[in-house]
Amino acid sequence: xxxxxxxxxxxxxxxxxxxxxxxxxxxxxxxxxxxxxxxxxxxxxxxxxxxxxxxxxxxxxxxxxxxxxxxxxxxxxxxxxxxxxxxxxxxxxxxxxxxxxxxxxxxxxxxxxxxxxxxxxxxxxxxxxxxxxxxxxxxxxxxxxxxxxxxxxxxxxxxxxxxxxxxxxxxxxxxxxxxxxxxxxxxxxxxxxxxxxxxxxxxxxxxxxxxxxxxxxxxxxxxxxxxxxxxxxxxxxxxxxxxxxxxxxxxxxxxxxxxxxxxxxxxxxxxxxxxxxx
Amino acid sequence: xxxxxxxxxxxxxxxxxxxxxxxxxxxxxxxxxxxxxxxxxxxxxxxxxxxxxxxxxxxxxxxxxxxxxxxxxxxxxxxxxxxxxxxxxxxxxxxxxxxxxxxxxxxxxxxxxxxxxxxxxxxxxxxxxxxxxxxxxxxxxxxxxxxxxxxxxxxxxxxxxxxxxxxxxxxxxxxxxxxxxxxxxxxxxxxxxxxxxxxxxxxxxxxxxxxxxxxxxxxxxxxxxxxxxxxxxxxxxxxxxxxxxxxxxxxxxxxxxx
Numbered sequence: 430x431x432x433x434x435x436x437x438x439x440x441x442x443x444x445x446x447x448x449x450x451x452x453x454x455x456x457x458x459x460x461x462x463x464x465x466x467x468x469x470x471x472x473x474x475x476x477x478x479x480x481x482x483x484x485x486x487x488x489x490x491x492x493x494x495x496x497x498x499x500x501x502x503x504x505x506x507x508x509x510x511x512x513x514x515x516x517x518x519x520x521x522x523x524x525x526x527x528x529x530x531x532x533x534x535x536x537x538x539x540x541x542x543x544x545x546x547x548x549x550x551x552x553x554x555x556x557x558x559x560x561x562x563x564x565x566x567x568x569x570x571x572x573x574x575x576x577x578x579x580x581x582x583x584x585x586x587x588x589x590x591x592x593x594x595x596x597x598x599x600x601x602x603x604x605x606x607x608x609x610x611x612x613x614x615x616x617x618x619x620x621x622x623x624x625x626x627x628x629x630x631x632x633x634x635x636x637x638x639x640x641x642x643x644x645x646x647x648x649x650x651x652x653x654x655x656x657x658x659x660x661x662x663x664x665x666x667x668x669x670x671x672x673x674x675x676x677x678x679x680x681x682x683x684x685x686x687x688x689x690x691x692x693x694x695x696x697x698x699x700x701x702x703x704x705x706x707x
Numbered sequence: 708x709x710x711x712x713x714x715x716x717x718x719x720x721x722x723x724x725x726x727x728x729x730x731x732x733x734x735x736x737x738x739x740x741x742x743x744x745x746x747x748x749x750x751x752x753x754x755x756x757x758x759x760x761x762x763x764x765x766x767x768x769x770x771x772x773x774x775x776x777x778x779x780x781x782x783x784x785x786x787x788x789x790x791x792x793x794x795x796x797x798x799x800x801x802x803x804x805x806x807x808x809x810x811x812x813x814x815x816x817x818x819x820x821x822x823x824x825x826x827x828x829x830x831x832x833x834x835x836x837x838x839x840x841x842x843x844x845x846x847x848x849x850x851x852x853x854x855x856x857x858x859x860x861x862x863x864x865x866x867x868x869x870x871x872x873x874x875x876x877x878x879x880x881x882x883x884x885x886x887x888x889x890x891x892x893x894x895x896x897x898x899x900x901x902x903x904x905x906x907x908x909x910x911x912x913x914x915x916x917x918x919x920x921x922x923x924x925x926x927x928x929x930x931x932x933x934x935x936x937x938x939x940x941x942x943x944x945x946x947x948x949x950x951x952x953x954x955x956x957x958x959x960x961x962x963x964x965x
Contacts, residue, residue: 552874555881571883573867653846653867653878663868666850667858 480672487664487673494660495680501574501649501656502642505581506589510635512582513589520594531590538587544648547580551652577649581642588638596631597623629699636692640685647681657681735774736934737794738764742779746958747800747923750779759958760798763817766950770941786810789928796925796938803921812929814938816922817951820892820959821912822853826885828907835886835911840864846875846884853888856918880905888913895961908961 450459519531538546554561554570561567569575600623608618628635650659661677664670740748740760748758756777768775778794789797789811803813824835824845832839841863847854849868857866867884869875875887876894880902886909887894897903913919925942927935945951955962 552877552881555877555883558881567882573883651870653869659868662849663858666868667855 475675480668480670483664483668483670483672484676486668487660487676490655490660490664491657491676491680494655494657495684497574497654497659498643498646498656498684501577501581501646501654502639505578506585506639506642508578508582509585509589512586513593516586516590517593517597520590521597535587535590538584539591543580543584543645544651546584547577547648547652550580551576573649573652573654577646577652577654581646581649585638585642588641589635592631592634592638593627595634596627599630600626629703632692632696632699636688636696639692640688643684643688644681734772735776736768736771736796737776737778739778739780739785739789739794739797739799740764741782741785741799743782744800748798759818759954760800762954762958763945763951764798766945766954767938767941770944771937773937786926789926792928795931795934796927798925800923801926803924807926810929811926812931812935813924813926814935815942816924817942817946818955819914819919819922820890820962821914822856822888822919823891823894823912824886824888824909825879825894825898825906826887826909827879827882827905830885832886832909835909837861837863840886843885844883846878846887847889848872848875851889852918852920853890856913856915857888859918876902891961892959895959898961 448456450456452459454462516531516534519527520535522528522531550570551573554576558567558570561570569579604622604626605618608622613622646656647658649656650662653659655663657677657680661673664676665673740756742748742750742756744758746759748756748760751757756779761777764775764777776794778788780788780793782799785797785799785801786807788794797811801807803816807813826832837860840861842865844865844867845857845861846867846869847857848871854866854868857864867878869878872889872893875884875889876897878884879887891908891912894903898906898908914922916922925938927938942951
């Protein structure tokens with residue numbers, strides 16, 4: 430049922446022989462050497478060609494950019510997580526109208542490009558700035574960063590709601606029935622029995638969603654948010670040097686890899702009570 | 708080696724002779740223009756070439772004491788046709804660039820559209836110095852000379868880079884930014900629209916060549932030094948007596964400051 434992140438013990442009739450790679454080396458050793466060689470060649474190719482003027486002039490702004498990117502992603506994924514729970518519940522509800530609303534919301538936000546949603550909210554609201562001023566919301570919609578966070582929150586909430594719906598649906602019915610047999614009432618069952626297990630199931634796909642949002646957040650730069658991508662465009666416009674994009678790629682890669690590793694740790698910790706077989 | 712020297716010397720002599728001949732002997736300067744770039748130069752409904760540069764060319768020729776003759780030529784072939792002597796000069800809204808300088812010579816600049824700040828009509832701003840705009844939000848199209856100018860000199864303002872000029876305009880109309888900086892020719896039409904009616908130019912024309920380029924000049928063959936001197940003198944005279952400003956105000960009404 431759950432991918433525990435652990436390799437199942439290999440069942441083979443004979444003692445499994447170590448896989449042989451080229452040059453009479455063990456396969457894993459050969460793979461490692463190959464990766465090391467590729468990294469060395471890349472480094473030898475890249476390092477002498479680094480444009481240090483670009484680095485010197487923009488390294489601090491790149492760091493500022495990545496801070497904005499993280500701010501954008503963490504806030505919107507966090508708020509999106511909070512919003513996704515009621516959405517998932519509405520989606521699973523037996524009330525037809527509630528399901529309909531949730532389904533409509535999810536279909537819209539999963540079915541249209543994030544770029545279009547951001548443009549719609551940013552410039553769409555901008556057209557009616559007087560009306561928004563009248564209802565006292567313009568201070569919020571005036572700021573590009575706030576609008577970007579709002580758009581990303583609404584978007585990721587739709588994806589996370591689908592993930593949670595799937596996770597909740599995948600739990601065996603017996604869990605709920607057993608809790609009911611113990612005399613627990615509806616909400617405690619949900620929060621204490623169903624939800625914790627659902628989160629373990631949802632952990633992997635939620636991590637993927639976080640990673641997708643890190644990369645997707647680059648879109649915020651088109652509404653003038655100076656996130657990592659915004660700084661990159663700025664650096665490129667001034668230097669006409671494509672290395673500006675190389676550094677952006679490298680920093681996104683590092684950010685995503687860091688999150689992936691963090692997620693591995695998180696998963697190992699949260700599922701350790703399930704690791705029965707070894 | 709010797710042959711090269713001979714060839715160079717011969718070419719130089721020939722070129723010099725041709726250059727000398729072109730002004731004094733003909734007394735007619737043939738001017739190539741595109742005829743499709745209003746209001747610089749275009750063709751009216753009767754098929755005549757008209758526009759700012761046609762009027763200006765006539766004024767320059769009168770000042771220089773030569774006769775002007777216009778030749779219409781598509782933009783793509785406008786420099787090759789000059790080099791092939793189909794005409795002697797190009798006046799077609801051609802910006803002076805390093806790249807073109809390798810093939811042709813230019814007279815001094817006779818026109819440039821200045822960059823200008825635009826703000827809401829009720830902004831109350833009268834000055835556009837970096838000190839006056841400190842703390843305000845200024846929009847510009849990213850990767851343009853205008854964005855670079857702001858980045859370098861308006862460090863105390865919040866500079867917002869937009870993908871296109873349309874989006875800068877939208878956000879100024881919406882009140883998300885306090886000002887924008889753009890080429891005046893790129894925003895003149897927008898200010899006439901309903902959306903643009905919110906806003907107006909602030910006083911101050913920005914033309915610093917270091918940021919905003921070298922303006923528009925007359926392109927000539929590189930050997931026609933004498934013609935260049937003649938035209939330069941005429942341009943200088945017309946600048947001094949206000950003719951160029953008057954013509955510019957006639958053909959580019961937005962340039963007349965409020």
